[in-house]
Amino acid sequence: MKTIHVIRSERVVTPEGVKAATVHIRNGTITAVRGYDDLPGGANVYDARKSVVMPGLVDTHVHINEPGRTDWEGFETATRAAAAGGVTTLIDMPLNSIPATTTAAALKIKRTAARRKCWVNVGFWGGVVPGNAGELRAMYSAGVFGFKCFLVPSGVAEFENVAESDLRAALPILADLDAPLLVHAELPRALEEAMKPLTNADPQSYAMWLRSRPAAAETQAIELMIALARQYRARVHIVHVSSELSVPLIHRARKEGLRVTAETCPHYLVFTARGIRRGATEYKCAPPIRDSRNQEGMWRALKAKTIDMVVSDHSPSPPAKKCRETGDFFRAWGGISSLQLGLPVMWTKMNGRNHSFSHLVRWMSSGPARLAGLESHKGAIAAGFDADIVIWNPERRFIVKPRMLQHRHKLTPYANRPLRGEVEATFLRGEMIYDRGRFLGAPRGALLRRGER
Numbered sequence: 001m002k003t004i005h006v007i008r009s010e011r012v013v014t015p016e017g018v019k020a021a022t023v024h025i026r027n028g029t030i031t032a033v034r035g036y037d038d039l040p041g042g043a044n045v046y047d048a049r050k051s052v053v054m055p056g057l058v059d060t061h062v063h064i065n066e067p068g069r070t071d072w073e074g075f076e077t078a079t080r081a082a083a084a085g086g087v088t089t090l091i092d093m094p095l096n097s098i099p100a101t102t103t104a105a106a107l108k109i110k111r112t113a114a115r116r117k118c119w120v121n122v123g124f125w126g127g128v129v130p131g132n133a134g135e136l137r138a139m140y141s142a143g144v145f146g147f148k149c150f151l152v153p154s155g156v157a158e159f160e161n162v163a164e165s166d167l168r169a170a171l172p173i174l175a176d177l178d179a180p181l182l183v184h185a186e187l188p189r190a191l192e193e194a195m196k197p198l199t200n201a202d203p204q205s206y207a208m209w210l211r212s213r214p215a216a217a218e219t220q221a222i223e224l225m226i227a228l229a230r231q232y233r234a235r236v237h238i239v240h241v242s243s244e245l246s247v248p249l250i251h252r253a254r255k256e257g258l259r260v261t262a263e264t265c266p267h268y269l270v271f272t273a274r275g276i277r278r279g280a281t282e283y284k285c286a287p288p289i290r291d292s293r294n295q296e297g298m299w300r301a302l303k304a305k306t307i308d309m310v311v312s313d314h315s316p317s318p319p320a321k322k323c324r325e326t327g328d329f330f331r332a333w334g335g336i337s338s339l340q341l342g343l344p345v346m347w348t349k350m351n352g353r354n355h356s357f358s359h360l361v362r363w364m365s366s367g368p369a370r371l372a373g374l375e376s377h378k379g380a381i382a383a384g385f386d387a388d389i390v391i392w393n394p395e396r397r398f399i400v401k402p403r404m405l406q407h408r409h410k411l412t413p414y415a416n417r418p419l420r421g422e423v424e425a426t427f428l429r430g431e432m433i434y435d436r437g438r439f440l441g442a443p444r445g446a447l448l449r450r451g452e453r
């Protein structure tokens with residue numbers, strides 16, 4: 001671990017734009033962003049030269065799975081991957097660990113399990129499941145950043161999906177707390193209808209999997225959530241939007257003044273259904289990766305700010321659960337492993353599209369920070385913000401080798417892909433925690449609570 005007082009670069013991404021500057025840090029906080037040659041004598045300087053200095057990424061959609069399914073992914077491995085990928089804050093989803101984070105007692109168990117293992121800052125979402133409306137206030141007081149629910153089966157038995165009646169019990173409470181409800185937006189009936197003609201479908205065919213999760217399931221779910229957001233004046237956030245057909249619905253809701261936000265994930269922005277080989281279940285996620293025309297629409301929605309952010313939905317499992325031997329898309333665990341790779345994956349695809357570093361910050365740092373209510377001190381290189389910083393080389397190319405990955409399991413659809421943009425160093429509160437493949441010191445990420453700095 002190494003304490004740094006000044007970071008200097010020809011390309012510092014600030015809220016006012018990209019400029020040559022020095023970032024001055026004291027006690028973990030950015031005190032000023034000054035001229036390039038403003039180097040106080042005796043200061044410990046990190047000279048990033050031409051590399052880009054940006055606020056560390058904030059990833060509000062990560063499944064860590066510990067305790068209970070630590071063999072899928074755990075705090076130590078997930079947060080090492082985060083540090084290596086320039087992610088300095090992540091918010092853990094309430095499901096796939098056992099217990100699921102659906103009670104205040106379970107939150108305590110999760111926090112205990114995370115203690116002294118986290119290389120980056122970690123916060124927690126709570127869960128809304130049938131029958132736990134009475135727990136929501138206690139969980140919020142105990143520091144969860146908001147709540148997540150599923151409208152379709154989640155894939156694990158201990159985190160049941162909600163029906164409209166459950167939402168009507170929870171939403172008045174969440175509106176009163178002003179807590180966001182994150183929603184996996186697909187409706188069961190549309191999925192059941194889609195499955196009917198597919199009973200004898202070839203399970204190794206990606207086209208069949210895609211057909212089983214039609215865009216209509218997502219648009220219908222979003223329509224329901226918008227109506228509920230209107231009725232209860234609640235904050236609703238649609239996780240992993242996969243279909244461009246959802247975009248106008250979200251746009252209209254926002255124009256109406258409803259508090260509806262949305263995210264998508266790198267895999268929807270870089271992979272297309274046609275490119276997924278037979279039986280390549282490492283690409284399985286729900287909702288599914290769709291066609292290239294749809295993908296263009298997703299990029300337009302990001303640029304137009306209808307989709308607010310890009311987060312990983314890192315949701316790995318042991319390789320056996322991905323059923324690679326049988327290549328069965330219908331039996332394989334749905335979840336893509338990607339936490340460490342979001343920045344270069346996005347940058348590689350953005351190249352040539354006239355996007356800027358400022359877009360990356362908005363989509364992957366300040367945008368998600370706002371969702372979690374962290375925007376006053378995370379997500380910007382500016383005085384008063386936490387010195388959580390990533391330094392990366394946008395010109396550097398590399399090929400994803402499984403051995404580079406810090407995730408517990410190396411299976412990922414990004415394996416062997418050429419990417420552009422290499423993370424060089426990651427700083428947490430002014431301390432260097434990651435330096436070109438090396439981890440420095442001990443895990444010192446904070447366990448975050450809503451409302452605490």
Ligand SMILES: [Zn+2]
Nearest residue numbers: 061093313315
């Ligand atoms: Zn997820």
